[in-house]
Amino acid sequence: MTNCCRKNKCCAPKHEPWVTGEIATPVGKVPRVGTRVTLRDELGALRVRFAIGRMEYTVPPGLYAVGAPTPESPVFVSANYKLSFDYLRCALGGTSGWILVLDTKGINVWCAAGKGTFGTAEIVSRVQQTQLDRLVAHRKLIVPQLGAPGVSAHEVQKQCGFQVIYGPVRAEDIPEFLSANFKTTPEMRRVHFTIHDRIAVIPVELVIWFKPALGLAVLVALLSGISRTGFSLAAAPRAFGLVFTGWLTGGALVPVLLPRLPGRAFSIKGLWAGFVLWLVLLSGSLGQLALPRISVFVGKATPPAEPILGNTPYELIGWGLLLSAIVSFMALNFTGTSTYTSMSGVKKEMKIAIPLQLIAAVAGIFGILIGGLQ
Amino acid sequence: MNYLKNVATLKLDAETCIGCGQCLAVCPHEVFVLENGKARIADLDACMECGACAKNCPVNALSVKTGVGCASGILSGILRGGDACCGEGGCCG
Numbered sequence: 035m036t037n038c039c040r041k042n043k044c045c046a047p048k049h050e051p052w053v054t055g056e057i058a059t060p061v062g063k064v065p066r067v068g069t070r071v072t073l074r075d076e077l078g079a080l081r082v083r084f085a086i087g088r089m090e091y092t093v094p095p096g097l098y099a100v101g102a103p104t105p106e107s108p109v110f111v112s113a114n115y116k117l118s119f120d121y122l123r124c125a126l127g128g129t130s131g132w133i134l135v136l137d138t139k140g141i142n143v144w145c146a147a148g149k150g151t152f153g154t155a156e157i158v159s160r161v162q163q164t165q166l167d168r169l170v171a172h173r174k175l176i177v178p179q180l181g182a183p184g185v186s187a188h189e190v191q192k193q194c195g196f197q198v199i200y201g202p203v204r205a206e207d208i209p210e211f212l213s214a215n216f217k218t219t220p221e222m223r224r225v226h227f228t229i230h231d232r233i234a235v236i237p238v239e240l241v242i243w244f245k246p247a248l249g250l251a252v253l254v255a256l257l258s259g260i261s262r263t264g265f266s267l268a269a270a271p272r273a274f275g276l277v278f279t280g281w282l283t284g285g286a287l288v289p290v291l292l293p294r295l296p297g298r299a300f301s302i303k304g305l306w307a308g309f310v311l312w313l314v315l316l317s318g319s320l321g322q323l324a325l326p327r328i329s330v331f332v333g334k335a336t337p338p339a340e341p342i343l344g345n346t347p348y349e350l351i352g353w354g355l356l357l358s359a360i361v362s363f364m365a366l367n368f369t370g371t372s373t374y375t376s377m378s379g380v381k382k383e384m385k386i387a388i389p390l391q392l393i394a395a396v397a398g399i400f401g402i403l404i405g406g407l408q
Numbered sequence: 409m410n411y412l413k414n415v416a417t418l419k420l421d422a423e424t425c426i427g428c429g430q431c432l433a434v435c436p437h438e439v440f441v442l443e444n445g446k447a448r449i450a451d452l453d454a455c456m457e458c459g460a461c462a463k464n465c466p467v468n469a470l471s472v473k474t475g476v477g478c479a480s481g482i483l484s485g486i487l488r489g490g491d492a493c494c495g496e497g498g499c500c501g
Contacts, residue, residue, distance in 0.1 A: 147458075147460075148458065148474075148476060179433075179434060179436065179460075180436065182434035182458075182460035182463065182464055183458040183459045183460040183463060183474070184463070185463065185464070186463045186464060187430065187464050188464070188466045200433050200434055203436060218433070220438060223432075223433065223434075223435070223436065223438070224436065224437070224438060225436035225437060227409060292409070293409055298410065298411055298412050298413070299412060300479075366479045367478075367479045367480045369477055369478055369479050370476065370477070370478025370479060370480050370481055372477075373436070373456075374409055374410070374411055374437060374454070374456050374477075375411050375456060375477035375478070376411060376412075376415060376416050376417075376455060376456045376457040376477045377457050377473070377474070377475035377476055377477045377478075377482070378415040378416060378417050378457060378473065379411045379412040379415045379416070379477065380477045380478065380479050380482060381482060382412060382415055383412065384479055384482060384483075388483075
């Protein structure tokens with residue numbers, strides 16, 4: 035047997051809860067997988083959506099069966115990120131086929147294709163390892179279209195004799211693709227970035243940026259505590275509150291509003307969001323500053339309110355610079371999550387945006403520090 | 409949603425193109441159209457430089473400088489002195 039996955043105990047998939055049985059084939063026993071997603075699978079998906087154990091959410095690479103496949107049944111190629119694999123097996127409910135899981139180190143199809151781990155060499159060696167030519171009578175592989183950046187269809191055919199047919203971007207379109215005799219429509223080939231997609235990635239964004247935000251909040255809280263009379267942590271809650279408002283704006287509001295924010299560059303979209311956030315907080319602060327003066331005229335005693343952004347122009351402007359820098363920087367980094375930015379474009383906007391964001395952040399923190407010393 | 413204008417490095421050599429349509433089949437953003445038996449770049453600004461078309465062109469008529477369109481990846485590449493990389497930073501949601 036050349037099949038490593040049956041020799042190697044660590045990846046014997048027998049005990050996986052989504053394996054429902056085994057099928058005897060000319061190349062040995064092939065595990066059969068269920069096409070229903072269980073509560074356990076859904077909890078796993080929810081967990082990785084919050085970036086918990088996302089890099090270890092894997093399926094053992096190798097061959098699997100769905101339904102009651104024959105040598106004529108189609109072969110679907112997938113990544114060994116369990117979320118990708120679950121989408122595929124779920125879409126195959128009611129059909130019979132084979133699934134060839136590549137070793138993509140637990141990375142999804144598209145990102146793995148970009149790195150080349152979902153690629154020509156891995157397909158060819160996996161086809162040979164599993165003796166796919168002895169299992170199926172045809173010579174076709176259905177590869178998800180988003181695997182194409184790593185796969186050279188003509189090279190795969192040359193090297194192992196299997197023809198690559200690119201299937202739809204979304205697994206849910208597979209039944210329609212199959213009934214259309216392996217043809218994709220332009221709509222099936224189009225990658226979107228819908229409001230639903232953008233909301234789904236918010237938790238990961240927020241989790242990833244939590245630690246940097248916390249670090250920045252601690253720094254600002256410490257610096258804004260320095261005053262001429264000594265050091266106090268009275269202003270610390272404000273520093274935390276404002277930095278995390280920026281974090282929430284950059285990590286949640288920017289993704290939601292992405293197409294509505296002005297500009298094409300993500301850093302500009304973020305700058306707008308940060309600027310508007312600042313305007314809102316600024317008008318609140320100015321209102322708070324004006325309130326005691328107005329109440330003198332109306333004759334009511336108002337307790338002196340501590341303005342949201344601070345008392346001094348240094349703080350009011352400093353927070354504007356810092357918040358704009360935070361939100362703009364987070365938005366710039368959202369290019370990696372988005373589905374339509376090019377490397378040339380990102381490099382172009384980074385060259386201008388990163389230095390400006392850095393200057394704004396340093397100047398902003400400096401302003402907050404000066405304001406505290408007034 | 410289109411990204412920055414006129415930055416994509418995608419190039420098509422119309423002379424070499426045999427009009428097989430494979431680039432249309434793999435492109436996630438409908439950058440190409442097939443006209444008079446040849447592919448044509450119809451929407452360059454929609455190109456995200458994933459490289460799927462160039463990789464799957466059987467006659468090498470396409471070229472594109474590929475890489476991750478990801479600021480965190482590019483930054484971590486610069487900071488570590490290597491290639492742009494995704495992964496630990498988790499940029500590839």
